[in-house]
Amino acid sequence: MIEIEGLTKRFGTVAAVSGLSLKVGKGEVLGFLGPNGAGKSTTMKMVTGYLTPTEGRIRVCGHDVETSTIGAQAAIGYLPEGAPAYGDMTARQFLTFIAEVRGFFGAEAKARVATAVEKTELAPVLDQTIETLSKGFKRRVGLAQAILHDPPVLIMDEPTDGLDPNQKHSVRTLIRNMAAQKAIIVSTHLLEEVEAICTRAVIIDRGTIVADGTPSQLLARSRYHNAVTLALPDHEVAAAEKGLKALAAVAGIEKNSSDDNIIRLTIFPKSGALLIEAVGAMAIKENWTVKEMYAEPGRLDEVFRAITTRDTDRVKAARA
Amino acid sequence: MKYVWPIFKREFTAYFATPLAYVFIVIFLFAMGAFTFYVGHFYDNGIADLSVFFGFHPWLYLFLVPAISMRLWAEERRNGTMELLLTLPIPVWASVVGKHLAAWAFTGIALLLTFPIWLTVNFLGQPDNGVILASYVGSFLMAGGYLAIGSCISATTNNQVIAFVVSVVACFLFTVSGAPMVLDFFHAWAPLPLIDAISSFSFLTHFTSITAGVIDLRDVVFFVSLIALFLATNVVIVDLKKSA
Numbered sequence: 001m002i003e004i005e006g007l008t009k010r011f012g013t014v015a016a017v018s019g020l021s022l023k024v025g026k027g028e029v030l031g032f033l034g035p036n037g038a039g040k041s042t043t044m045k046m047v048t049g050y051l052t053p054t055e056g057r058i059r060v061c062g063h064d065v066e067t068s069t070i071g072a073q074a075a076i077g078y079l080p081e082g083a084p085a086y087g088d089m090t091a092r093q094f095l096t097f098i099a100e101v102r103g104f105f106g107a108e109a110k111a112r113v114a115t116a117v118e119k120t121e122l123a124p125v126l127d128q129t130i131e132t133l134s135k136g137f138k139r140r141v142g143l144a145q146a147i148l149h150d151p152p153v154l155i156m157d158e159p160t161d162g163l164d165p166n167q168k169h170s171v172r173t174l175i176r177n178m179a180a181q182k183a184i185i186v187s188t189h190l191l192e193e194v195e196a197i198c199t200r201a202v203i204i205d206r207g208t209i210v211a212d213g214t215p216s217q218l219l220a221r222s223r224y225h226n227a228v229t230l231a232l233p234d235h236e237v238a239a240a241e242k243g244l245k246a247l248a249a250v251a252g253i254e255k256n257s258s259d260d261n262i263i264r265l266t267i268f269p270k271s272g273a274l275l276i277e278a279v280g281a282m283a284i285k286e287n288w289t290v291k292e293m294y295a296e297p298g299r300l301d302e303v304f305r306a307i308t309t310r311d312t313d314r315v316k317a318a319r320a
Numbered sequence: 321m322k323y324v325w326p327i328f329k330r331e332f333t334a335y336f337a338t339p340l341a342y343v344f345i346v347i348f349l350f351a352m353g354a355f356t357f358y359v360g361h362f363y364d365n366g367i368a369d370l371s372v373f374f375g376f377h378p379w380l381y382l383f384l385v386p387a388i389s390m391r392l393w394a395e396e397r398r399n400g401t402m403e404l405l406l407t408l409p410i411p412v413w414a415s416v417v418g419k420h421l422a423a424w425a426f427t428g429i430a431l432l433l434t435f436p437i438w439l440t441v442n443f444l445g446q447p448d449n450g451v452i453l454a455s456y457v458g459s460f461l462m463a464g465g466y467l468a469i470g471s472c473i474s475a476t477t478n479n480q481v482i483a484f485v486v487s488v489v490a491c492f493l494f495t496v497s498g499a500p501m502v503l504d505f506f507h508a509w510a511p512l513p514l515i516d517a518i519s520s521f522s523f524l525t526h527f528t529s530i531t532a533g534v535i536d537l538r539d540v541v542f543f544v545s546l547i548a549l550f551l552a553t554n555v556v557i558v559d560l561k562k563s564a
Contacts, residue, residue, distance in 0.1 A: 011564075048407040052563035074409035084400035086330070088337040100326035101408045129337075145404075 001026055001153055001183035002047065007056035009042050009207075016042040017207040020056070024183045024200075026152070029175065031198035031215070032187040035308050039207040040187040041081050044155050047185075048078045060153055074102070077151035079159055083142025087131030091122055091141050094130060095148060102149045116144040119174055135162040143171065147178070154184045160193060172197050191300040201300075205308045219298030221306075228267045228275045230283070231292035237263045240288055247282070249273035262291055323410045327418025328425075335426050344388065348430045351380055356437065368445025373437055374455045374531045378495050378523055381466050386487035388427065389470025390480045392419050393558070397478035406562070416554045420464075420471050420547070427463045431456065451533035458530030461543040462523055466491050468550035475557040498522025 002024040009017040017039040024030050032040050045051040047058050049069045057064060063071035085094055095116060099109035117123055120140040125133055130141055139162055146154060159175070160168045175184065175197050188194065194201050195215050203211040203218075211218060219225055232240055237255070244250055249269050256264040269275045276295040283290050335341040352373065356362045360372035396402040405415055441447045470487040477483050496502050498519040506515050519525060526539040 045403070050403050050407050050562065054563075070409045070411060073407055076407070078404075078407045080400065080403040080407070082400055084404050086334070086401055087399070088334055089330070093333075097326055097330045098408070100329070101323075101410055103322065103409075 001061050002185070003059040004043075004047065005057050007043065007046060007058065008054050009039075009046060009051065010054045015207055017046070017053075020204070020207065020209060022202065022209070024185060026183055027180055028200055029179045029184045029186065029198045031194040031201040032185055032204070033189075033191070033194065033201060033304060034204040038204050038308075040204060041157055042207075043204070044078075044157050044185065044187060045080075048076055048080075048155055049073050050080075074149075075151055075153050077146035077149065077154045079142045079146040079156040081157040083139045085130045085138065085141055085145070088129060090127050090129050091117075091133070091137075091144075092126045094141065095144055098145045098148055104149070112148050116148040119147065120144040121170065136164060136167045139163060140167070140171075143174075147174075152182055154178065154182050156184070156186050158187055158189070160188070160190065168193075191304060194300060203304060203307055210307050211303075215300065216297070218303050219300060222296075222298030222300070222303045223268060223306075224266075224296045224302060225298035226269050226274055226276075227296045228269075228279045229292065229294055229296065230265045230267065230279060230290065231258075231262050232265065233289050233291070234261045234263050236288050237265065240286070241265065243282055243286060244279065247275075247278055249275055249278060264292070323414035324418045324421070327410070327415050328422045331419050331422030332425060335422070341426065344384070344426075345430050345433060348380070348384055349433055351384070352376070352434055353437070355380065368441055368447040370437065370441055370447065370452050370455060371531060373434075374459060374527075377459045378462065378527055381463055382488060382491050382495060385427065385463060385466035386470045386484045386491060388423050389467050389487060390474055390483040392423060392471045393475040393554075394477050394480045394483045398480070406558070412558050413551075413555050416471070416551050416558065420467060420551055420554075423467050423471070424460075424464050427467065428460055431460055431463065448533065451531070454533055454535050455531040457535060458527050458539070461530075461540065462527050465494070465523060465543050465546050465550075468547040468554070469494065472550045472554040472557065475554050475561075494521060495523045498525040 002022070004020060004022040007017055007020040007022075008015065020039070020043060022030075032043070034040050042051065046053045047060065047065065049065050049072060052066065057066065058072075059065070060072040061075040063069075063075065065072045086097075089097065092113065095113045096109055099105075099112050104112050117126060120143050122137065122140055122144055125137050130138060133141065139159070143156070143159060146156065156175075160171050163171060172193065175186065178184070179197075179199070186193070186198065198215055201211070201213065201215050201218050202209055211221075230240070234257070241253055241255075244253060244265070244267055251268045251270045253268070254266045256266070258264060267275055267279060276293075280293065283293070335344075355376040356373045360376065362372050365372060393402075396405060406412070438452060441452075442449070469490050470483070473487045473490060474480075474483040477486075493502075499522070503515060503519055506518060510518075520542075526542050529536060530539050
């Protein structure tokens, strides 16, 4: 439903986005990740028709954003960064305005507003002016505005930024419930959000895509993927370490001490190997006093850092 | 029209959602009264007409209209709502026209609220109400012209103060371009057609000819096409900023 081809945006000589291509289909929730200034927001601004690309083209539901802007914009629900809204209006007035701009009048406008309000749980503040609302409610007004016309394409720039854990949870539930019918792009800094709601994660750095896959594919890139953490009393550690190192699938062991004379060993597998069973078997055989033992799925933040900083280092090297 | 209406409605109600509308109207009426009665010596003239009153309109608009127009686009840019507005499925021209019409309707209300002075002059004598009506129409058209200039300038910046100051200067130039002070500067070297062209851009010239009591089509065309020109430029500026 969203097709981006060779998208480039230059501000003066600085390329904020360069040669980005991406397709998002129905039923996908794409998590858009990247360090600050990587070009996430700029890309979203171009997809929604707020900025004109320097090069490349974008199609949304068959409408070329540059030549058929209105058609594309009608198919998009957009929550811009910071959820801007007219502060002097009440939430109800604002949503009614959005409904009218989107071509709903009278009873239909009312019904649309009511549905959006219900989904975003805005009812208690509906008649307060937006400037007096808390950050969480403001964000939800922005969200209500974006989903009011039940768009096939939903683009949200940091939708849960500034929300408390309960609100985050309800927004994520909302997104998950809509996911099957729509193509959704969500930019975020919260990696747990990607695991919670996204079917696909794209990491961009300095305007280009550096990783693209399902969250579990990205997790598989983590050094911690399938690593086993084992907590033992410190007098058993030396023997355990020796025994574990002898296992064929073990690539390395890291030690972290904690309180109460317990030491955590993180055992890293050689690529692709499954360790937990072998470690478990050994623990039983050697009769270790196991305090904790678990396999890690991988750490997304570590993958994120590895991908985006490795890239920076590469550029530094190239410049030198 | 279906695009313009929601924008118009939002903008128009926005004036009354804040103290802006009331402050503006009070100051507008107060200034009109003060100039007419104290500076213009309305009573001392002993003539039952409103020429003194209307004579001050261009000069009051010069400061009061930019105060309205300065926020039209600069505020949207500053608050980030520009991004919201431009990603809604409405053409840019509809936003431009809707905003301008709302501001224009608002100044129209302020202008209508000067009706006590019309009552006064009718109470005191027998003025030519045709001339007064024509003058009101002319004043309204002129306000539309100033608003279009101000709106266009507001679109170039996110700073309302800059928008205000630049608009005042631009409106001043359009007001006085027919005055000897300006024309003398060109007389020495410019060819006559150019001087005529410059002087024909003067709001003062066109407004004065309307307040004489004749709504000449040429004067109406002047204001309407000037508004159209500046609003078209406004659209272009908003579009250009998208690709900046």
